[in-house]
Amino acid sequence: MESKLFCWILLSLLILSCFVSQTNEKMQGQTLVYLYKSRLKQNFGVDTSLFKVIDHVNEANVHPQVGLKEEDRIERLPGQLLANFSQYGGYVTVHKSAGRALYYYFVEAHHSKNPLPLLLWLNGGPGCSSLAGALLELGPFRVHSDGKTLYTNKFSWNYAANVLFLESPAGVGFSYSNTTSDYDKSGDSRTAADNYVFLVNWLERFSEYKDRDFYISGESYAGHYVPQLAHTTLYHNKKVNKTIINLKGIIIGNAVINDETDEQGMVDYFGSHAIISDQDVYQIHKYCDFSPNATSQSRECEASYGALEENIIDINVYNIYAPMCFSSDVTTRPKKASILEFDPCSINYMYVYLNRPDVQEALHANVTKLTHDWELCGDTIQVWRDSPSTIIPLLKEFMSNGIRVWIFSGDIDGRVPVTSTKYSINKMKLPVKTAWHPWFLNKEVGGYTQVYEGDLTFATVREAGHQVPSYQPARALSLIKHFLEGKPLH
Ligand SMILES: *[C@@H]1O[C@H](CO)[C@@H](O)[C@H](O)[C@H]1NC(C)=O
Numbered sequence: 001m002e003s004k005l006f007c008w009i010l011l012s013l014l015i016l017s018c019f020v021s022q023t024n025e026k027m028q029g030q031t032l033v034y035l036y037k038s039r040l041k042q043n044f045g046v047d048t049s050l051f052k053v054i055d056h057v058n059e060a061n062v063h064p065q066v067g068l069k070e071e072d073r074i075e076r077l078p079g080q081l082l083a084n085f086s087q088y089g090g091y092v093t094v095h096k097s098a099g100r101a102l103y104y105y106f107v108e109a110h111h112s113k114n115p116l117p118l119l120l121w122l123n124g125g126p127g128c129s130s131l132a133g134a135l136l137e138l139g140p141f142r143v144h145s146d147g148k149t150l151y152t153n154k155f156s157w158n159y160a161a162n163v164l165f166l167e168s169p170a171g172v173g174f175s176y177s178n179t180t181s182d183y184d185k186s187g188d189s190r191t192a193a194d195n196y197v198f199l200v201n202w203l204e205r206f207s208e209y210k211d212r213d214f215y216i217s218g219e220s221y222a223g224h225y226v227p228q229l230a231h232t233t234l235y236h237n238k239k240v241n242k243t244i245i246n247l248k249g250i251i252i253g254n255a256v257i258n259d260e261t262d263e264q265g266m267v268d269y270f271g272s273h274a275i276i277s278d279q280d281v282y283q284i285h286k287y288c289d290f291s292p293n294a295t296s297q298s299r300e301c302e303a304s305y306g307a308l309e310e311n312i313i314d315i316n317v318y319n320i321y322a323p324m325c326f327s328s329d330v331t332t333r334p335k336k337a338s339i340l341e342f343d344p345c346s347i348n349y350m351y352v353y354l355n356r357p358d359v360q361e362a363l364h365a366n367v368t369k370l371t372h373d374w375e376l377c378g379d380t381i382q383v384w385r386d387s388p389s390t391i392i393p394l395l396k397e398f399m400s401n402g403i404r405v406w407i408f409s410g411d412i413d414g415r416v417p418v419t420s421t422k423y424s425i426n427k428m429k430l431p432v433k434t435a436w437h438p439w440f441l442n443k444e445v446g447g448y449t450q451v452y453e454g455d456l457t458f459a460t461v462r463e464a465g466h467q468v469p470s471y472q473p474a475r476a477l478s479l480i481k482h483f484l485e486g487k488p489l490h
C-alpha cells in the first residue's frame with residue numbers, strides 16, 4: 001500500500017479533475033473514471049499470489065440452466081428502435097452459498113452467412129461497469145441526451161461477433177453479493193474465478209455457443225481481467241485435458257500491463273504532448289521509484305507529481321483533446337446525436353437511463369432491489385486484494401499456447417497512453433515479424449501496427465482516447481474484425 005502512495009495522490013486528484021465540471025453531486029460517480037486502481041486500499045505490487053487460480057468450479061456453483069435463456073430475452077429496451085438481432089440480459093449465480101451473482105447483457109450478431117464468434121467484453125476500474133462498453137463504446141445502441149431514447153451505433157461490434165458484456169466483479173453495476181463482506185475480498189484472482197464460473201454457467205444457458213470460437217476483450221484495468229480469465233480458462237482446460245471453453249484469443253486496449261513501464265510511459269506522454277514541463281519529466285524520472293518494490297517516494301518525487309496534477313486537472317486525461325462536459329442535466333428533447341462525434345456528457349445520459357425502473361425491468365436487472373444506484377464506476381468495492389505488478393508472463397503463456405494476442409492503443413489517451421504500452425511490450429523483448437507500418441480504413445491512416453514473432457500484434461488507433469470505440473467507432477470495428485478473422489491490419 002505504501003509503495004503506491006504517490007500514485008494514490010496522483011489518482012485521487014485525477015478523479016477530482018473529473019468532478020470540477022460537475023454540478024450535481026449524484027453525478028460524480030459517473031465521471032470518466034475508468035481506471036483508478038491506486039485509489040483503492042490494496043496490495044498492489046505484491047506478487048505472492050501471482051496468477052494463482054482460485055477454483056470454485058464445483059457442483060454447488062455450476063447449476064442447470066434449462067429455460068433460463070428464454071427468461072432472459074429482452075423484447076425491446078425502452079426507447080429502442082427495431083433491431084434485427086436478439087438481446088438478452090440477466091443474472092448468473094457464481095457463488096451459491098455467498099449469494100454472488102453477476103449481471104450480463106448479450107447482443108447476438110447481425111445476420112451473417114457463417115456463425116460469428118462469441119466475444120466477451122470487460123471494462124476495467126477496478127469497479128467500472130461493462131455496460132459502459134455497451135452504451136458508450138461498442139454496443140448497438142447509445143443513449144440520447146434525454147436519458148430516455150436510444151439511437152443506433154452503425155459501427156457496433158455485433159457486426160463482427162456475438163457480444164457478451166459482463167459486469168464484474170460482484171459490487172460493480174448491477175452485479176452483487178448477498179454477503180456484503182465479499183466486496184472487501186475483491187481482487188484479480190477472485191474476479192477471474194467468478195468470471196470463469198459465470199462463463200461455464202452461461203454456456204450451459206446458451207448451449208449453442210459451447211463450441212463457438214471464443215475471444216476475450218477489454219480495456220484499461222481489464223488489461224488484468226482479460227489475461228487472468230484467459231489463464232483460468234486454460235488452467236481448467238488443462239486440468240481435465242479437454243476444451244471446456246474454446247478460447248482462441250485475447251485483445252486488450254489502453255491496458256494496464258506492467259506497472260513500472262505504464263507509469264513511466266504516462267509521464268513521458270504528458271511531457272511529449274506539451275502537458276507538463278520537461279523539467280518535471282526529468283525530476284520525476286530522477287526522483288521517483290517506479291519499481292514494484294519501491295516502499296516510499298522522496299519529497300522531490302511528490303513535488304513533481306504535484307506539478308503534474310496541476311497541469312492535467314482541467315483536461316480529460318482519457319482523451320487529452322476532448323471537450324469537457326459542463327452540464328449534468330438531461331434534456332427534455334433529444335439533442336441531435338452522431339456516432340462520429342462523441343458527446344462528453346454521454347455518461348450522464350447513460351446514468352439516467354440505466355437508473356430508470358422501466359429500463360431495469362426490461363434488462364432483468366436489479367431484481368433484488370440493491371440499496372445503491374447503478375454507477376459507471378461505483379464505490380461499493382473499497383479494497384483490492386491482489387494485483388500483480390505485471391501480467392507479461394500471462395501474455396507469454398498465451399503465445400506459447402497458440403492463443404492470439406492483440407494489444408491496441410488509442411493514441412490520444414493520457415491515462416494508459418501509447419508510450420506506456422510500447423514500453424511494456426518492449427519489456428517482452430520479442431523479435432519483430434512485420435515491421436511498423438500504417439494501417440488504413442477508407443484511404444485514411446487508421447493507426448500503426450507492428451507484429452511480433454509468436455503471434456502478438458500491436459496496433460494503435462489514430463485519434464482515439466482511452467475508450468477507443470467511443471472516439472473512433474469505424475476504426476475500432478475494423479480493428480476487431482481483423483483481430484477476430486486473424487487477418488493482419490494493412
Ligand atoms: C433489418 O433487416 C431488414 C432486412 O434485411 C432491413 O431492411 C432493415 O433495414 C433492417 N433493420 C435494421 C434496423 O437494421
Ligand SMILES: *[C@@H]1O[C@H](CO)[C@@H](O)[C@H](O)[C@H]1NC(C)=O
Pocket residue numbers: 093096098099100101178368
Ligand atoms: C440474494 O438474496 C435475495 C433475497 O433473499 C434472493 O432473492 C436472491 O436470490 C439472492 N441471490 C443469490 C445470488 O443467491
Ligand SMILES: *[C@@H]1O[C@H](CO)[C@@H](O)[C@H](O)[C@H]1NC(C)=O
Pocket residue numbers: 241
Ligand atoms: C489428452 O487427451 C488426448 C486426446 O484428446 C490424448 O491423446 C492425451 O494423451 C491426453 N493427455 C493426458 C495427459 O491424458
Ligand SMILES: *[C@@H]1O[C@H](CO)[C@@H](O)[C@H](O)[C@H]1NC(C)=O
Pocket residue numbers: 291292293
Ligand atoms: C523485488 O523483490 C523481490 C523479492 O524480495 C525480488 O525477487 C525482486 O528481484 C525485486 N525486484 C526488483 C525490481 O528489485
Ligand SMILES: *[C@@H]1O[C@H](CO)[C@@H](O)[C@H](O)[C@H]1NC(C)=O
Pocket residue numbers: 173174354355357360366369370371372373374375
Ligand atoms: C435498485 O432498485 C432500487 C429500488 O428501486 C433503487 O433504489 C436502486 O438505486 C437500484 N439499484 C441499482 C444498482 O440499480
